[in-house]
Amino acid sequence: MGVRIKSAIAALCPSPRLLSYSKSPILGTVPRSTDLSDAKVDVEKHYAALLRAAARARSVSDGKAVHCRILRTVPRPRLYLLNNLANMYCKCHSLPHALRLFDAMSHPDVVSWNTIVDGFFLAGLTSDALARFRDMFRCGVVPDEFSFVGILKSCDLGTGCAVHCVVVKFGLGDSAFVANGLAEFYAEFKLLSDTMTIFEGVERKDIVLVNSVIGLLAKAGNLQQAFTMFCHYALAERLQIDRATFVNLLSGVELRRLGLQVHGLIIKIGFEDGAVENSLVRMYSNCGFTYDAHDLLLYSKSQNVISWTSLIKGYADHEQFSGALDVFCQIYHNGMLLDDVLLACILSVAASSECLALGIQVHDVVIKHGFELNYCISHALMDMYAKCMSMPEVLKIFRLIGEDFNVSSWTILVSGYAKCGSSMEALKTFYQMNSLGINSDSVACISVLIGCSDLQAIDQGEQVHAYLIKSGYDTDLSVQTVLISLYSECGRLNEAVKLFEMMATHDVVSWTSLISAYENLGCREKVFMCLKQMLHAGIKPNHFTLVSALTASTKLTSALAGKSIHAAVIKTGLEEDKYIGSALIDMYCKCGSIGCALRYFSTASKHDIILWNALLSGYAQHGNVLEMLKAYEKMIGHGIEPDSITFLSVLSGCSHGGLLDKVFQYFASMRDEYGIIPQMEHHACVVDALGRADLLKDAINFIDEMGVTPGSTVLRTLISFCIVHGHVKLGLASVAKMILLGQMDSSAFVLLSNLYAIEKKWHARTKVRDAMEVDIKNAKKVAVSWIS
Numbered sequence: 001m002g003v004r005i006k007s008a009i010a011a012l013c014p015s016p017r018l019l020s021y022s023k024s025p026i027l028g029t030v031p032r033s034t035d036l037s038d039a040k041v042d043v044e045k046h047y048a049a050l051l052r053a054a055a056r057a058r059s060v061s062d063g064k065a066v067h068c069r070i071l072r073t074v075p076r077p078r079l080y081l082l083n084n085l086a087n088m089y090c091k092c093h094s095l096p097h098a099l100r101l102f103d104a105m106s107h108p109d110v111v112s113w114n115t116i117v118d119g120f121f122l123a124g125l126t127s128d129a130l131a132r133f134r135d136m137f138r139c140g141v142v143p144d145e146f147s148f149v150g151i152l153k154s155c156d157l158g159t160g161c162a163v164h165c166v167v168v169k170f171g172l173g174d175s176a177f178v179a180n181g182l183a184e185f186y187a188e189f190k191l192l193s194d195t196m197t198i199f200e201g202v203e204r205k206d207i208v209l210v211n212s213v214i215g216l217l218a219k220a221g222n223l224q225q226a227f228t229m230f231c232h233y234a235l236a237e238r239l240q241i242d243r244a245t246f247v248n249l250l251s252g253v254e255l256r257r258l259g260l261q262v263h264g265l266i267i268k269i270g271f272e273d274g275a276v277e278n279s280l281v282r283m284y285s286n287c288g289f290t291y292d293a294h295d296l297l298l299y300s301k302s303q304n305v306i307s308w309t310s311l312i313k314g315y316a317d318h319e320q321f322s323g324a325l326d327v328f329c330q331i332y333h334n335g336m337l338l339d340d341v342l343l344a345c346i347l348s349v350a351a352s353s354e355c356l357a358l359g360i361q362v363h364d365v366v367i368k369h370g371f372e373l374n375y376c377i378s379h380a381l382m383d384m385y386a387k388c389m390s391m392p393e394v395l396k397i398f399r400l401i402g403e404d405f406n407v408s409s410w411t412i413l414v415s416g417y418a419k420c421g422s423s424m425e426a427l428k429t430f431y432q433m434n435s436l437g438i439n440s441d442s443v444a445c446i447s448v449l450i451g452c453s454d455l456q457a458i459d460q461g462e463q464v465h466a467y468l469i470k471s472g473y474d475t476d477l478s479v480q481t482v483l484i485s486l487y488s489e490c491g492r493l494n495e496a497v498k499l500f501e502m503m504a505t506h507d508v509v510s511w512t513s514l515i516s517a518y519e520n521l522g523c524r525e526k527v528f529m530c531l532k533q534m535l536h537a538g539i540k541p542n543h544f545t546l547v548s549a550l551t552a553s554t555k556l557t558s559a560l561a562g563k564s565i566h567a568a569v570i571k572t573g574l575e576e577d578k579y580i581g582s583a584l585i586d587m588y589c590k591c592g593s594i595g596c597a598l599r600y601f602s603t604a605s606k607h608d609i610i611l612w613n614a615l616l617s618g619y620a621q622h623g624n625v626l627e628m629l630k631a632y633e634k635m636i637g638h639g640i641e642p643d644s645i646t647f648l649s650v651l652s653g654c655s656h657g658g659l660l661d662k663v664f665q666y667f668a669s670m671r672d673e674y675g676i677i678p679q680m681e682h683h684a685c686v687v688d689a690l691g692r693a694d695l696l697k698d699a700i701n702f703i704d705e706m707g708v709t710p711g712s713t714v715l716r717t718l719i720s721f722c723i724v725h726g727h728v729k730l731g732l733a734s735v736a737k738m739i740l741l742g743q744m745d746s747s748a749f750v751l752l753s754n755l756y757a758i759e760k761k762w763h764a765r766t767k768v769r770d771a772m773e774v775d776i777k778n779a780k781k782v783a784v785s786w787i788s
Helices: 003-012 043-057 059-072 079-091 096-103 110-122 126-138 145-152 157-169 178-187 192-200 207-219 224-238 243-250 256-269 274-286 289-299 304-318 321-333 340-352 356-368 376-387 391-405 407-419 424-436 444-455 458-471 478-487 494-504 508-521 522-538 543-555 558-574 579-592 594-603 609-622 624-637 643-657 660-673 678-690 696-702 710-726 726-741 744-757 763-777
Strands: none
Touching: 043 059, 043 079, 059 079, 079 096, 079 110, 110 126, 110 145, 110 710, 126 145, 145 157, 145 178, 145 243, 157 579, 178 192, 178 207, 207 224, 207 243, 224 243, 243 256, 243 274, 256 274, 274 289, 274 304, 289 321, 304 321, 304 340, 321 340, 340 356, 340 376, 340 478, 356 376, 376 391, 376 407, 407 424, 407 444, 424 444, 424 458, 444 458, 444 478, 458 478, 478 494, 478 508, 478 522, 478 744, 494 508, 494 543, 508 522, 508 543, 522 558, 543 558, 558 579, 579 594, 579 609, 594 609, 609 624, 609 643, 624 643, 643 660, 643 678, 660 678, 678 696, 678 710, 696 710, 710 726, 710 744, 726 744
């Protein structure tokens, strides 16, 4: 907490318990502690200054401390002070407190209404913000410039255009401040022509409006137009440019060459101050030259927490996580004052790298410096733990936030469950969120749609789709892509294709989603047709697209189609991608062209475990056991450590090749030498090898000594060899075990039917067949609770 506000609050509220709510730093200048009994002191202005400082620092605990003192010392606070209180709670994301204050106001003015509308927007409740804006009109309160600029942030395109009409009706169209808000609104929807129309329509343009439009053009990638505007207003119009001009100009620079030109101009004019240098650090980082950014900062005279945060973010954005961590450790050990933005940034590094150990250490720093209840930090902590698959910690922080949680808190919770594979929990949380009246955003909806796909819960998915249409999120490209995946995963290909055709624009992700849908549902010819259309549309496929196409070629066993895809891989420059390489080797092997697979493998510049596994699997599929074992030894000789997939191919190849001793040798090596815990598939390979050798008693002993409950794969393998070798009693006993373990499925019924056929028990066989048909007819969908 800043020294001045700490002393001020101490003077206002000497209670140690109240002051212990928070130790977070307060940014900004606030009045010094004074003797409040002095009649000359305007107490309410003093309180208002403290509330504004708490709002800037997003410190609700400090704001509550001031509020407590106000209740004790100001019996009838003026509307001015109440507005500051409401603003503090809104800025600190404590909307329920702000609403209680607002509802208690006898005659709220336009500032009161603007504050509460902004509060709803900050909480992510855009529809509620619009509803309150309409209520303001109904109550006869005349909106001002701030009202219109504030509400535009909550509008979709249609509503925003309607607000624009009201702006013109109120005669505020020529206001530079309102024009700035409208320009930003249209730029948000990538309508730069409308942005420029708004800009040109303002007769008296000020530097704030010019700077804003320069920034909007730069961020949209129209750097040439941004430079032209800069030169026109700086030179021809002789408008007094300021540091914000360069900050906005630098915001969209992604090419170092252009950045160097702007940097040179800054040096020439002499604008090398803190804000501009921070933007330069950010620019070099965005261009991928993080080391240049680091050097610039080291020689800068204005090193501060903002510039160091920009550098850490630059490292993180380019996945240079060790560089980001080194910078943080350096400034932490140098004793630099930390703020919530810096700590949130380093937490995002832990989240992106999925390094739980780093996240826990940063969490300790957060607690040590008293930031745990900070809104920004608490959400960064939730996000970090969710991405590190530690949902119990996410729930702890979620409960700690208490009544201050909002749509962001719930979205992180839903997304976390979806990422961890807890699809049912994601659905339940989504239901709870909506039942509390918190409108889900597109991110939460995307997460719950992924959960619906995993659960094959098409009914729930359709109702989420209906909610998306109602909320206006159905036009979002990411949402549309996930919906295509949902319908295709649930076997509703026609709906998936209709959604794709209804999309206004198609990017590589949406095309890939449709191609994957066709591949998953066996429409392999459609895969190639879509890929051709995608290429004709000028969209470059990514590695996901090409892997799906190669998988389709593999399943068609069409080497000709596979070679065509290989040519597309070379043309797009993705031949060195490890996943594409693996898919190419797999395709050539399964199409019977192991020579082509070997040629590709030998020309690859980097042989990692994924490529080696693909080659070993190819040898195993072709029965080239000796070549497979040679390749395995060669891989070990190159220092590549095998994984569970490696051993699955080796064990399968040795089993099919009748090399029982080798099966046990590699099984022991996997477990004892490499510390890999055998999965059910590995156990099934050993049972398969023993079954081929007619050593079924040894197979039974092996299963009993597994140390885990045998899976259906293991027992089905055993039953298959009981049928081959005529051991009916042993086979029936194994079927009985499957029934006890609840593992009976259609394939197990077929095996039981075959066992009865060996014994010529035709009546029993018929009963099994009938039972299997009934079981298939009565197959239930996964039960899920619905979202209101």
